[in-house]
Amino acid sequence: MTTPFDASLDDSDSLHEECAVFGVYGTSDSAHLLTALGLHALQHRGQEATGMVAFDGENFKEMRGLGHVGENFDAGSEALAAMSGHAAIGHNRYSTTGQSELKNIQPFLTELAFGHFGLAHNGNLINAERLRSSLVASGALFQSTTDTEVIIHLIARSHRQTPEERIIEALMQIEGAYALVCLFDNKLIGVRDPYGIRPLVLGKLDDGYVLASESCGLDIVGAEFVRDVAPGEMIVIDEEGCHSSSPFAKQNSKFCIFEFVYFARPDSVFDGHGVYQARKAIGSELAKQKAISADVVVPVPDSGVPAALGYAEESGIPFELGIIRNHYVGRTFIQPTQAGRTQSVRMKHNANIAMLEGKSVILIDDSIVRGTTSRKIVSMVKEAGAKEVHMCIASPPTISPCFYGVDTPDKDKLIASYMSVEEIAAEIGADSLTFISHDGLYRAMGHAEGRDKDCPQFCDACFSGDYPIKTASAKFSTGTKS
Ligand code: SF4
Structure with a gap:
């Protein structure tokens, strides 16, 4: 629309x-x-x-x-x-x-x-x-x-x-x-x-x-x-x-998997799956995917919270609110200049120094799009005194734009479309960076066998580039979103 x-x-x-x-x-x-x-x-x-x-x-x-x-x-x-x-x-x-x-x-x-x-x-x-x-x-x-x-x-x-x-x-x-x-x-x-x-x-x-x-x-x-x-x-x-x-x-049903990862409210339920439970399960899968030695698990609030709880539960590493979100600021996107956006990131999230200083931190966020917000958050956590910051992302790398009703930047603006995971880690200043794997994400959605490569159980095109509705007009469609 x-x-x-x-x-x-x-x-x-x-x-x-x-x-x-x-x-x-x-x-x-x-x-x-x-x-x-x-x-x-x-x-x-x-x-x-x-x-x-x-x-x-x-x-x-x-x-x-x-x-x-x-x-x-x-x-x-x-x-x-x-x-x-x-x-x-x-x-x-x-x-x-x-x-x-x-x-x-x-x-x-x-x-x-x-x-x-x-x-x-x-x-x-x-x-x-x-x-x-x-x-x-x-x-x-x-x-x-x-x-x-x-x-x-x-x-x-x-x-x-x-x-x-x-x-x-x-x-x-x-x-x-x-x-x-x-x-x-x-x-x-x-x-x-x-x-x-x-x-x-x-x-x-x-x-x-x-x-x-x-x-x-x-x-x-x-x-x-x-x-x-x-x-x-x-x-x-x-x-x-x-x-x-x-x-x-x-x-074949191609429900948007990103509704579970980020868009939907955590108290919503789709097809019998609670969004909150799905996000916790993603955190648990992340912990199983890569063992990291750290002192605390810290979410980027709000959407990173359930995944961080799942990660902490699975790993046994304590969960702490090391970042506090101010709910009373405007959204980042309304800032028309980079300087304005930078300030908005700072206005929205503040480091809770007592939970970060001198600690090795596992930072959980839902996604990385351009990388600018992640860089600011990692920098803020390090400035608060964290020894190490290991970033874990509750979605696979976002490599392709969405044509089905979600606002995404063009492909050449998506950092994961032109950088490796190691390069992104260096770019955002993290000591390590882990994205949930495609199979791990699908396991968290209740598909024990992982992602069906021949017929994925969800739309995951922004992670895979595999668009369920293929049409010649799709590549022109960013001009008419609903
Ligand atoms: S491409 Fe598919 S999975 Fe990604 S946001 Fe759009 S509908 Fe959701």
């Missing part, structure tokens, strides 16, 4: 999730309030903007704004008080495009031949540019610069009878990753792409149902987790209940 790329802001040193979706149906007149809560729980998936569309049986109402959910949908908000409905959908947006315009904030609401239609999308359509050009050539007028709007135009042009059939026909033309929630006059629909790359879960709340990018979005509204929406599944929720179909050709 994004726009032409603004290179000046493409300097983040970590990967970022692109969006969250949420939908609720059949909950008296509180769907809009539940949606605000759900989006709040999913804030980590997108902080640039948020929006919702609600339906009260007669009217659709919409609201959207830049910034966090709490800034837009707080309890005293007049706009929120003016909303009502038994059905609603919502969206949190993350974007690096710099085009923070209201017109790009989802959910989109439009009027089609069969009535109102609201749409929220998490993912990235890799053939969106081609489809958009051909739609524009045939007279389509686009209101936004997002790839998501392509779906709306395809649905609008479909001659199929029902809204469901129109959505299916539109999605048959789409290549890429999507988890969608759609709102019609009296229907909520959730769809996942045939590979199930981006997550979507189903919950039950009283007489109604909830769809959310992660199960933590169900927990906050008190919904009972029912199950993951399956890859390629369409869920239709209306006054008669919840109906499932699988309209697309079956593919």
Whole structure:
């Protein structure tokens, strides 16, 4: 759902999730309030903007704004008080495009031949540019610069009878990753792409149902987790209940493994696997992979914490919070200059000297993207008096960009794409550097045999370069992210 790329802001040193979706149906007149809560729980998936569309049986109402959910949908908000409905959908947006315009904030609401239609999308359509050009050539007028709007135009042009059939026909033309929630006059629909790359879960709340990018979005509204929406599944929720179909050709599931490593909240569960437990298991695998003699295991907070706990448990080396995170600073990516970014790293993490001075430290982080943040952190730990810093990373080297809805720098900016592990260790100033192996990562995900090289059990393209959806347009797709 994004726009032409603004290179000046493409300097983040970590990967970022692109969006969250949420939908609720059949909950008296509180769907809009539940949606605000759900989006709040999913804030980590997108902080640039948020929006919702609600339906009260007669009217659709919409609201959207830049910034966090709490800034837009707080309890005293007049706009929120003016909303009502038994059905609603919502969206949190993350974007690096710099085009923070209201017109790009989802959910989109439009009027089609069969009535109102609201749409929220998490993912990235890799053939969106081609489809958009051909739609524009045939007279389509686009209101936004997002790839998501392509779906709306395809649905609008479909001659199929029902809204469901129109959505299916539109999605048959789409290549890429999507988890969608759609709102019609009296229907909520959730769809996942045939590979199930981006997550979507189903919950039950009283007489109604909830769809959310992660199960933590169900927990906050008190919904009972029912199950993951399956890859390629369409869920239709209306006054008669919840109906499932699988309209697309079956593919092997390729859920994004990085959801487990970094993106998802640790209290979320996908396909029966707790994210927290998976991260601890990765730490345990790291400890088994390479024995390091050290005094303390220290996480780079927050995402390195569960892996560090797993490492400490497996190795018997004490876990300590040697780095303290300040949660009240802006994100690194909003700093447009290298000097600004450097300062932000320092503002976000501070050394806890008492836990580091004179010690040999195993430092656990989730990933290394460009290497700039790692260099600052290692330097900070050494300045605090650490004797040695052994960096352990809870993901394999990131060597390729993501085309499926995650913001990554171009390949030539990914340090692991042009340096060996030893060279990266020297570059970031670490005494040693260990990345979890591909097989170790898969073992931590419950695949005792490791990674299936012929048919990997997840999408791991940013580590392997093995893209599950291969298309000639993929290499051009960084301009249209969702
Ligand atoms: S390329 Fe990486 S970040 Fe993107 S979907 Fe695949 S595993 Fe996830």
